[in-house]
Amino acid sequence: MIDIKIDPQSAVPPFEQLREAVIARIASGELAPGSKLPPVRSLAAELGLAANTVARSYKELEAAGFVQTQGRNGTIVAPSLDDADRHRRALQLTSEYLMTMTAIGVPRGEIDEYLDRVGRR
Secondary structure: OOOOOOOOOOOOOHHHHHHHHHHHHHHHOOOOOOOEOOOHHHHHHHHOOOHHHHHHHHHHHHHOOOEEEOHHHOEEEOOOOOHHHHHHHHHHHHHHHHHHHHHOOOOHHHHHHHHHHHHOO
16 A cells, blocks of 8 residues: 554654645655555554545645546546646645634744655655
8 A cells, every 4th residue: 555654652643644744755756647546544554544534635635736536437537637736735734824824823833844844844
């Protein structure tokens, strides 16, 4: 299936850990456009998560345009985006990121530091 590890001790909720891991694999090319993701129940069992947790991750990935759900045919990685779609999605995700960081109390001046840390990985 997908080689993902969920840290139950992390302050980051499991659905968010899964969502971030799938995005990272899409960004790295490990999950190419059109790749089929495991069914919700199968991935939940593999990761030791509730099916609703995996379903929430998939739903958020779909809302952000990373995956497409095709009913009984499952969930696939969305096709590559053109420049306009990529720009629109980048603005949307950046806005969500900034709102989330602000909501958890991270001062605006520190947000760039977190981006730098992640970029160095």
